[in-house]
Amino acid sequence: MSEATPTLQVRVAARTVEAQDICSFELVAADGGTLPAFTAGAHVEVEITPGLVRPYSLCNDPAERHRYLIAVRREPASRGGSQALHERVQVGDRLTVSAPRNRFPLAADGGPSLLLAGGIGITPLLAMAEQLARDGQPFELHYCARSPAHAAFAARIAASRFAGQVRFHYSSGPGAQRLDLGALLARVPTDTHLYVCGPLRLIDEALALARARGWDASRLHHEYFSAEVAPSAGDGAFEVELARTGRVIAVPGDQTVTQALSAAGIFVPTSCEQGVCGTCLTRVLDGIPDHRDLYLTPEEQAANDQFTPCCSRAKTPRLVLDL
Numbered sequence: 001m002s003e004a005t006p007t008l009q010v011r012v013a014a015r016t017v018e019a020q021d022i023c024s025f026e027l028v029a030a031d032g033g034t035l036p037a038f039t040a041g042a043h044v045e046v047e048i049t050p051g052l053v054r055p056y057s058l059c060n061d062p063a064e065r066h067r068y069l070i071a072v073r074r075e076p077a078s079r080g081g082s083q084a085l086h087e088r089v090q091v092g093d094r095l096t097v098s099a100p101r102n103r104f105p106l107a108a109d110g111g112p113s114l115l116l117a118g119g120i121g122i123t124p125l126l127a128m129a130e131q132l133a134r135d136g137q138p139f140e141l142h143y144c145a146r147s148p149a150h151a152a153f154a155a156r157i158a159a160s161r162f163a164g165q166v167r168f169h170y171s172s173g174p175g176a177q178r179l180d181l182g183a184l185l186a187r188v189p190t191d192t193h194l195y196v197c198g199p200l201r202l203i204d205e206a207l208a209l210a211r212a213r214g215w216d217a218s219r220l221h222h223e224y225f226s227a228e229v230a231p232s233a234g235d236g237a238f239e240v241e242l243a244r245t246g247r248v249i250a251v252p253g254d255q256t257v258t259q260a261l262s263a264a265g266i267f268v269p270t271s272c273e274q275g276v277c278g279t280c281l282t283r284v285l286d287g288i289p290d291h292r293d294l295y296l297t298p299e300e301q302a303a304n305d306q307f308t309p310c311c312s313r314a315k316t317p318r319l320v321l322d323l
Helices: 081-088 119-135 154-158 181-187 200-212 257-263 298-303
Strands: 007-019 022-029 043-049 052-057 068-073 094-098 113-118 139-145 166-170 193-198 220-224 238-242 248-251 282-286 318-321
Touching: 022 081, 043 068, 043 081, 052 068, 052 081, 052 119, 068 081, 068 119, 113 119, 113 200, 119 139, 119 193, 181 200, 193 200, 200 220, 238 257, 248 257
Parallel strands: 113 139, 113 193, 139 166, 193 220, 238 318
Antiparallel strands: 007 022, 007 094, 022 068, 043 052, 043 094, 238 248, 282 318
16 A cells, blocks of 8 residues: 555454355454445455455445454465465454555446456355445346355355345356356346456456447446466566656566566555556556556556556557556
């Protein structure tokens, strides 16, 4: 989190094993007061240790002001975030989190919605389901997991007011348990809003099928939790110029822009470091970026007036940045 990012002091009020390798953390205000309101689809950035910040979706009912609920899947190839939360953070611990931010909101025009979750991608969609159910909006939630043991919040969903609108799909066991994505999208009207969150493959397949069926881009909403950062082998060096000072920083082929800037003593806030969260989004005043993120839309990338320096590079010898 940058110094300009509003932060909150919270206390871990509860820690619950929700499924295999998934643990939830209930966060309350450290001073016992209410927390800032949030909307369905929002996330907070959690400072796990100094310099180690990770975003986690809020999965409780947006009507609640007394707590934030996040759920964290222990990643086998953890870069420090999920492992630290699972192994070190206990009830009573205090944490610094950002104020809620939302890059995955529900559409303002209402109408029918199809919520499609894969694995830990259930977290923002749970908050959406709570909101849609309260508003009386029609929706379906389809939740894909490896097995029932890997499906977080199953008991909460079963006891919810929207339990009848949820279908579970499991990749293990009989084929009938698996989600037939093509058949699902074929029966859903194209004026439905599609919200999908989960593994890269699920998101890409769902969006491709929906587009092939003629869904308008304004009705397709997604949020990536992670991405594979393209290897740097073969990447060329380039320069970034900081417009506010005129300083020029060399970016070697084996470093990202944020790494090169950090080495030069220039701080750019980052979180995911994979081009999926948008925390490091930076304006480009001149030059053409080599976009490698999953955050910007194709139209936003084509404008070439912003990029994610945590993973994207340059197609021109120099980029002039609004820094």
